[in-house]
Amino acid sequence: MIKKISSAAIALFFSFAAFAQEVEFTEYDLDNGLHVILHEDDTAPVVTVGVMYHVGAKDEEEGRTGFAHFFEHLLFEGTENIERGEWFNIVAANGGSNNANTTQDRTYYYETFPSNKLELGLWMESERMMHPVINQIGVDTQNEVVKEEKRTRIDNAPYGKIIYSTGISPYMFDKHPYKNSVIGTMEDLDAAQLNEFKAFFSKYYGPNNATLVVAGNIDKNETKEMIKDYFGPIKAKPEVTRVDIQEKPIQETITATEYDDNIQIPAKLFVYRTPGMAERDAYVLDMISSILTDGKSSRMYKKMVDEDKEALQVLAFNRSQEDYGLYVIGALAMGETKLETLANSMDNQIDRLQNELISEEEYQKLQNNFENRFVNSNSSVQGIAASLATYNMLYGNTDLINDEIEIYRSITREEIKEVANKYLNENQRLSLDYLPTPENK
Structure with missing residues (x-):
């Protein structure tokens, strides 16, 4: 009985908080x-x-x-x-x-x-x-x-x-x-x-x-x-012609190495080109990021940092932009861990997303995380002002300041699997070794 009351109270809290955030x-x-x-x-x-x-x-x-x-x-x-x-x-x-x-x-x-x-x-x-x-x-x-x-x-x-x-x-x-x-x-x-x-x-x-x-x-x-x-007295200017350039799809792995004078710990990154910020798939990719690296119970953190101790830190995020996004998955090597090992571990996590539905428990946790983000968002007039401008200009829909959470709520486990298969493929990515600059370089 106590558990039922607690669940109802939590549901009531989220309902009230979401309303309060209108x-x-x-x-x-x-x-x-x-x-x-x-x-x-x-x-x-x-x-x-x-x-x-x-x-x-x-x-x-x-x-x-x-x-x-x-x-x-x-x-x-x-x-x-x-x-x-x-x-x-x-x-x-x-x-x-x-x-x-x-x-x-x-x-x-x-x-x-x-x-x-x-x-x-x-x-x-x-x-x-x-x-x-x-x-x-x-x-x-x-x-x-x-x-x-x-x-x-x-x-x-x-x-x-x-x-x-x-x-x-x-x-x-x-x-x-x-x-x-x-x-x-x-x-x-x-x-x-x-x-x-x-x-x-x-x-x-x-x-x-x-x-x-x-x-x-x-x-x-x-x-x-x-x-x-x-x-009102400021005169309008000629209409701006917007950038309209389409990139050809990436069809084979791009392999590259970058050096950084300021680091001692190498990193392995996979980077994928993704759709623009207003596309539904961009929202699904946000959720995939949360599954992989949001907190210590996330998949990549739990496996690569806690259990296997091969990574010092892990990251996954969708860098949303108006025309295209970049989805970045990466890890910093722990000790003498080879970058190939990190790459294999990251691929294993991608394979899981592409071949298995996330569990109901993970899905509920995911929904709760995004509900919390919504409740905590726009906590100041300064933040609200920036959000209103952004939704209007880059998304073409100012109402998203209140309605965007409904997009996340509607995303299904099947959709997460589908989007992982659509974008997170080996032949569609940059495989980047990010290394300390050699002394003789």
Whole structure:
């Protein structure tokens, strides 16, 4: 009887928590094409203003890699009404915080302020969109900043070429610009002329290529009026032509070796090209990742780390992107374990997924894990703002902030087996040995 009550209580908790996580929002377009999403949350006196632009590293021209990420830095330099170097000072002086980030597919800027500073956040983002100052001194300054970031995050970071895909993507893509790194090359940035930076801004930083999100303690009607005042006068720009490049399927194993000056422990990786983030199969691959390496009771961790003690750590994840994803499975060798041994062990786990249905117990645990993720997601207005922008821009469906969990709930054990057979095959992958740099190399 106690067990039945406990199960019912747990079910009630998840039902209540899922309901409590419902994110209500309003969305509409301005006449200039700017898509606006408003989310009212009165639980704390804070507000996040975020603008996501549909431009990322994949939109760069050949020989000019790194532009999208460079703008993430450059557009904090100043505007016609914000003096150079004052952006961060203004935010801090008003009790706020701000940041930006870039992927292959989009660039996102945001400020979080006390809610009585909402108008300041809207003004600053409209300034960034309408008339930033793009000059040579700003380009030169941020060029040095980006170089230091590349040295810190990639060149001198252990496993940096795995984390940022610079040692993976060139093998997986032949024509698609996903083959290039988000941070780009310093040679490309050094060679770029000022007029090229101005042209990049003019092409991609228009209201009709952006989504504005305001989330937090707001009055919707007042917020709409402020948005109209600050963003309404900005003129639309010519429609952006989206990247539309199809890669030929990988039909035989790609074998490669990458070296890293910053590591002592070698790693073995299998990498597979997978569908875009909005495809149902991408969700199934997320679940496969959880089966393989989510926690100490996961299959790869339990077998390779705990039982056989051949791996120091294991990993499996689907790096979702708008056009294609990359599914990565890997392990760091324990002691003198050969990479071939790790490869065989990983293949054994893949074979299990391809030939056997996961148990009912595993399936229930999997569903519980994703229910928990849903309950814990969007725990701040800052996170909600980013999620709303992402679902709108990259998935084309803002409602997914509430409905995405239903996709995971609907995935079956049979579907997991089917997707493993569809994508995780030896002839469709990169087999990568990631090694410490030899002393004589």
